[in-house]
Each structure stands twice: as structure tokens, then as C-alpha cells.
Amino acid sequence: MHILLTGATGFVGQRLARHLIRQGHTVTALVRAVSSPPALQRLRSLGVSCTVTELQESRTLSCALKEADAVMHLAAVTRAADARDYHRVNAGGTRAVLRTAAALGTPPTVVFCSSIAAAGPSTPGRPRTETDAPAPVSHYGRSKLAAEAVVRGHADRVPATIVRPPVVYGPGDPGLFPTLAGMVRAGVGVRPAPSGAHYCLVHVDDLCAALLTALTAGRRLGPEEPGAGMYQVCDGTPRSWQEICRSAARALDRKPPLLLSLPRTAVMAAAAVAEAAARSRGGQALLNRDKARELVQASWTCTSDQARAELGFVPVRTALDREFRAALADP
Incomplete structure (x- = not known):
């Protein structure tokens, strides 16, 4: 074909x-x-x-x-x-x-x-x-x-x-795993959505x-x-953000990162800053306000x-x- x-x-x-x-x-x-x-x-x-x-x-x-x-x-x-x-x-x-x-x-x-x-x-x-x-x-x-x-x-x-x-x-994932790996290696990360949020x-x-x-x-x-x-x-397995981060940590043979809960306003503010910084360099931010609107939702x-x-x-x-x-x- x-x-x-x-x-x-x-x-x-x-x-x-x-x-x-x-x-x-x-x-x-x-x-x-x-x-x-x-x-x-x-x-x-x-x-x-x-x-x-x-x-x-x-x-x-x-x-x-x-x-x-x-x-x-x-x-x-x-x-x-x-x-x-x-x-x-x-x-x-x-x-x-x-x-x-x-x-x-x-x-x-x-x-x-x-x-x-x-x-x-x-x-x-x-x-x-x-x-x-x-x-x-x-x-x-x-x-x-x-x-x-x-x-x-x-x-x-x-x-x-x-x-x-x-x-x-x-393999070749440009978003999820690189983001998780960065948090795991830093030992600290953020949880942008409510604690009960799950993802497919x-x-x-x-x-x-x-x-x-x-x-x-x-x-x-x-x-x-x-x-x-x-x-x-x-x-077929909805997972919490904590579970996803723990899987990334095990893949990297590291401890799971400490996850800090961020209020919606803080997530949106951080996205606006990242977006403005990327725009000044003539590029696109990995996290922008549009992506942040998705991240703060209760579940996906x-x-x-x-x-x-x-x-x-x-x-x-x-x-x-x-x-x-x-x-x-x-x-």
C-alpha cells in the first residue's frame, strides 16, 4: 500500500x-x-x-x-x-x-x-x-x-x-521523560494539578x-x-503524577523527587515567565500558558x-x- x-x-x-x-x-x-x-x-x-x-x-x-x-x-x-x-x-x-x-x-x-x-x-x-x-x-x-x-x-x-x-x-520522546528525568536528577519537582489527578x-x-x-x-x-x-x-492504567515520577526514578536508579504542590496561579505565572523568556530568544517554551491550562486540570x-x-x-x-x-x- x-x-x-x-x-x-x-x-x-x-x-x-x-x-x-x-x-x-x-x-x-x-x-x-x-x-x-x-x-x-x-x-x-x-x-x-x-x-x-x-x-x-x-x-x-x-x-x-x-x-x-x-x-x-x-x-x-x-x-x-x-x-x-x-x-x-x-x-x-x-x-x-x-x-x-x-x-x-x-x-x-x-x-x-x-x-x-x-x-x-x-x-x-x-x-x-x-x-x-x-x-x-x-x-x-x-x-x-x-x-x-x-x-x-x-x-x-x-x-x-x-x-x-x-x-x-x-524512545525519542521530547517532552514527558526528559521533564521527569530533570526533576529526578534535581531531587525536587512540581505537582501542578490537584493531588488526586490521574493520567492515561x-x-x-x-x-x-x-x-x-x-x-x-x-x-x-x-x-x-x-x-x-x-x-x-x-x-489502560490511569496513574497519579507521583506514580509516574516514581517510575522515572526507578528507571534512572535514583530516589523519587520531592514533589511540591503549586497553586494554579503559580503554575500560570511560571508559564508566562517561561513563555516571555523563550519569545525574547525567538523560540517556543516547553511550558507555556496554553500547556499550563492543561496541566492544572483535575485528571486526563x-x-x-x-x-x-x-x-x-x-x-x-x-x-x-x-x-x-x-x-x-x-x-
């Missing part, structure tokens, strides 16, 4: 490209001119063909879509200067892909990798399901929900499925497996059922029941200590 992959230079995209090639697919990646040269080299070394373009460049996009049997659409920004930038890339890029695909005589199947941020936080003790009304709390989450709406709006012309992961980690995680390889199965066996979006064609995937948990029933999704990388150690060995 010829797969068109967007977001191929990102954390999940690079791992998914590896899985696709191993399964014998032909992969064409749409990459930006500003993409990381090492990431491009890794893709080409796998046998991925890279086409340099922007998603809004309609002629190149149309030619690429005509040759593809399916599209794995992962391209997105997770940090941006303001709401407009999130929507321009996340919703606008998705609109370009779906609109161009819909104009073809035989459009390819689209699997869109969204985020649990589009659904919003959960109530403690009640994980989110696919049919719960979405209530995103961040600009990022709202932009991903807008992108989902674009996919739904073209579902009568383009066969499409949406996969919503929670926090993704694993998914290993990047389990997410890739779910995306691939969604392509071949998943239901497609349709008007008849709100949750049809939508799959949440996680490892979801169920994978629908993915289990319809895709046969069974996560295999669920031992957090072991997977954190593996991430150290395979950065």
Missing part, C-alpha cells in the same frame, strides 16, 4: 514511518523546508521518499494524494505563539488535506491522529469515552477539535477515521499499532453515530474500550519502569 504521511519528522511520525516500512508499505512523507536535517536523514535511511512542500501548496498536495492509497495525517503544532497559529496549522492543514482529497475521483482513506486534548480533561474516577461531549481547555485542544470537525465535515466524500491518544511517550499514557509503538489497525480495520466516520470511527487509545483519563472491541487493540508496552529504561537506551 502507498501511504502518504504528514508530520513524519515529529516524534510519533518518525516512529510510525519505521512501522510502515517494516510492514512493507511504500511511504511518501510531506515535509517542510525547515524540517530537521537529521530527521530527514533518518526517514530517507528507512526508505521513505520525502517531498518538500507546505500542506497549503495545493498542486504538490494534489499530486501526492493522487498516488496514495491512504493518508496518515499527523502534522500539527503542539506549541504556538497564539490561538491563530494553532488553528492555522492544525485545523488549516487538515482542511487542505481533506479538501484536496475530496476533490479526487477516488479519494484515499485518511487516518487522522488527533489528541485527547480535543476532548478535554476528565472527571476524577470517570475516564472519558468517545461519545462524551468535548470540552477542550487549551488553544491546542480547541484547534485539534476544529481539525476533527474538518475531517467529519468531509466524511461523506473521504473515508476517514480519527484516533485520539493521551500523553505519548517512548500510551507508548508510541502501541499508538503506531493502533493507527495502522485503524487504517485496515477501523470503522469510518459517519453521521449515524457520534462515536463511530473515533478511537481513544491508552495503556480515557477508555480504550471501543478500540479494543473494534480494532482488537491491546497495548503491549504497559510496564512504565521498563519502558522508561528502554527510552534511556534508545533515545
